[in-house]
Amino acid sequence: MKVARMATVAGPHVCAVEGDQVLDLALAACENGMDWLAPLFRDLRLFLAADEAARCAAMQLVRASRNRFVPLGSVKLLAPIEHGSRILAHVVNYDDHGAEGQLIPPEQPFFFTKLPGTTVAHGDPIANHGFSEKVDYEVELAVVIGRGGRDIAEGDAYRHVAGYTICNDISYRGLQANETARTLTGRYGQNWVQGKSLDSSCPLGPAIALSDELPDPYPLRIVCRVNGEIRQDASTAQMIYKVPRLLASISRAMTLNPGDIISTGTPAGCGVADGRYLRSGDLVECEIEGIGILSNPVVLHGA
Secondary structure, eight states, rough: EEEEEOTTTOOOEEEEEETEEEEHHHHHHHTTOOOOGGGGGGGGHHHHHHHHHHHHHHHHHHHHHHGGGGGGGGEEOOSSOTTTOOEESOOSSHHHHHHHHHOOOOOOOOOOOOOOEEEOOOSSSSESSOOOOOOOOOEEEEEEEOBBBBEEEEEGGGGEEEEEEEEEEEHHHHHTTTTTTTHHHHHHHHHHHHHHOOOOEEEEEEEEEETOOOOOOOOOOOEEEEEEEEEEEGGGOOOOOOHHHHHHHTTTSSSSOTTTTEEEOOOOHHHHSHHHSSSTEEEEEEEEETTTEEEEEEETTTT
């Protein structure tokens, strides 16, 4: 089963996605006389935390509401993350991406954060802020946490995974590399905050493939196209650190909550390799097998 967040006049609702059709699950609950279920579908975190019970309720509504599905193109999907949830992203997790960026993969998992205000939905613009000309794309498999926890053992990791979505970890390489003050890198490291968390720098979505539909994230084809040209084309099986290791590492003394996102790194083919960075007017499509296509135009900020 796939779910997403959709805009409604009553606020964001969780919806079921089947091909090019969607069902507003909160509305379906009310129309089927199950009003008590509606709150479960008004906050993605509640839905994810309810785990199998929520999925069973959703499937019951899907079966009872076949005539209430509407075309996907008639609704506005939102990024599948609620305000207050976190995006924790891994650095180099594919050997070939490390090589193209002249970076040595970390000896152990290493994370940074994408701050609130970065996320945009499928179809929304990626911001070209102008003052940072090296705007780069990074297609990544994103893990969506369902069952919260801390100090998660690798053997238990998949029990905490609700499903998977797509993240485009937009990077502003000039800022990240401190190009206007290179001595800063030697003293303080790369500028992870501004290099990774400017406004509208994290397309996320379009939907979440729940673990009942996608129980194993390996191997999945992972692709990024810019204006129809394939720039990245790899398999998730090429990851250095797989999902269990990532969750075990980041959850040490840090509680993961339902709705949190763990973005797992990108393969080779980014603009940093050959200088072909994004420009205003470009269309970026990130696709992962079994999940879907996340498509976003690049727009000059303020345009």
